[in-house]
Amino acid sequence: MSSIEKISIAIPVFNEETVLPELIERITEVIDTLPNGPHEVVLVDDGSTDQTLAILTDAAKHDDRIKVIKLSRNFGQQPAYAAALDYVTGDAVVLMDGDLQDPPEQISRMLEKLNEGFDVVYAIRVKRKENFLKRTCYRLYYRLLKWLSRTPLPTDSGDFSIIRKPVIDVLRQSSDRHRYLRGIRSWVGFKQVGLEIERDARAAGTPKYNLRGLLKLAMDGVFSFSLLPLRFAAYLGGLTILFAIGFSIYAVLVKYYGDAGDAPTGFTAVYILLSFFAGVQLLFLGILGEYIGRIFEEVKGRPPYIVQQVITSSDSWTQNTQSTTDSSTTGTGGGEAANASS
Numbered sequence: 001m002s003s004i005e006k007i008s009i010a011i012p013v014f015n016e017e018t019v020l021p022e023l024i025e026r027i028t029e030v031i032d033t034l035p036n037g038p039h040e041v042v043l044v045d046d047g048s049t050d051q052t053l054a055i056l057t058d059a060a061k062h063d064d065r066i067k068v069i070k071l072s073r074n075f076g077q078q079p080a081y082a083a084a085l086d087y088v089t090g091d092a093v094v095l096m097d098g099d100l101q102d103p104p105e106q107i108s109r110m111l112e113k114l115n116e117g118f119d120v121v122y123a124i125r126v127k128r129k130e131n132f133l134k135r136t137c138y139r140l141y142y143r144l145l146k147w148l149s150r151t152p153l154p155t156d157s158g159d160f161s162i163i164r165k166p167v168i169d170v171l172r173q174s175s176d177r178h179r180y181l182r183g184i185r186s187w188v189g190f191k192q193v194g195l196e197i198e199r200d201a202r203a204a205g206t207p208k209y210n211l212r213g214l215l216k217l218a219m220d221g222v223f224s225f226s227l228l229p230l231r232f233a234a235y236l237g238g239l240t241i242l243f244a245i246g247f248s249i250y251a252v253l254v255k256y257y258g259d260a261g262d263a264p265t266g267f268t269a270v271y272i273l274l275s276f277f278a279g280v281q282l283l284f285l286g287i288l289g290e291y292i293g294r295i296f297e298e299v300k301g302r303p304p305y306i307v308q309q310v311i312t313s314s315d316s317w318t319q320n321t322q323s324t325t326d327s328s329t330t331g332t333g334g335g336e337a338a339n340a341s342s
Contacts, residue, residue: 004164007031007039007111008090012080013056013098014046020055023100028063030104034111041066043098044084047074057311064313072306078179079305081159085172087310094162095181102160106197110162119190122154122161122182123197153186154194161185179304236280 009027013020024041031039045053045068056068069083081095092114096102102123113121139156159182163171170188171181186192 003036004091004111004115005036006090007034007037007092007094007107007162008088009039009041009094009096009104009107010044010081010084010088011041011096011098012044012046012077012084013048013052014074014077014080015048015050015052016098017048017051017055019099020052020059023098023104024055024059024066026100026104028065030107031065034108038065040088040090042069042084042087043067044069044071044080046071046077046080060311060313062313066313068309068311069307070309070311072308075305078181081181082172082174082179083305083307085168088168091165092162093165093168096160097158101199102158103197106195107162109197110195113193113195114162114164117191118193119164119167120161120185120192121163122157122185122192122194123199124154124194125156125158125160125199126196127198153183157182157194160197164190166190232284236284240277240280 009031011023011027013023016023027041031037031041043056043059043066045056053068053070056066060066060068067087069087071080071083075083077097084095085093092111094107094110096104106123110121110123161182163185167185167188167190171184174184
């Protein structure tokens with residue numbers, strides 16, 4: 001395998017003004033200790049409304065290893081990761097969240113493991129600091145997703161990982177509108193290994209994933225990597241037919257060969273069964289709608305993100321353009337010229 005001369009660290013952030021000073025300090029301390037270089041840090045501002053961009057701009061002004069990508073609005077964490085991947089230039093790329101729950105000091109351990117001959121080293125989250133209910137939900141979800149998916153998905157792994165450039169080049173080709181990066185990372189294959197890393201508590205601020213956001217991410221994982229929800233409709237339909245046939249045979253036998261008083265009578269059972277199966281039908285119509293809606297989003301061909309500014313220590317900037325490939329269309333560059341040194 002080719003040697004790793006330059007490492008890029010890709011971090012999406014959204015309204016993280018309270019965390020950023022510590023994040024930047026710890027990240028720069030880490031890359032100072034990494035071999036070779038110079039390395040780079042690519043921070044994607046996902047439409048923040050606080051002082052996040054100002055802090056990032058100041059950091060880029062004082063350190064030419066820092067590059068800031070400002071998106072035109074809040075597109076979400078996964079599209080922000082996609083934007084970061086389009087701007088990294090390293091031989092290996094570290095993906096991590098900006099809340100410092102992924103400790104940057106572990107990057108050196110992950111790099112050592114990568115140098116053992118792996119293409120991807122991902123963190124397996126242990127000793128999580130969330131509350132009991134949240135930890136339980138995460139644990140159940142990852143195991144359910146692994147059972148549903150035909151792609152082997154590692155349990156308890158997040159986006160925190162280090163990935164060689166050939167794999168990054170493949171990830172860039174993904175045209176998924178509803179990206180589930182950790183799932184795509186597993187789907188592409190290559191030589192991968194997990195590394196147990198203790199997950200810290202959030203350094204400051206509040207989590208940006210509310211219940212709705214977590215449910216959306218969970219659904220992206222399930223609907224992107226499994227057709228079983230659709231097949232459950234067929235399975236349940238088959239069981240329903242068998243139940244109906246069995247119940248019909250039972251009713252006939254009791255009526256003609258058993259005690260007539262034991263034969264099913266009245267409308268209560270009918271109402272209950274009708275209500276139950278109507279609910280089942282509506283449930284699976286909703287599941288079908290999720291798949292059709294995702295197809296609709298894909299065929300529209302809109303870019304997953306739009307870059308407004310690229311901010312570096314120099315006065316260079318990238319004009320707003322769209323680059324189109326056979327597999328996807330992405331918005332790159334954009335907006336006003338950004339001179340962090342002025």
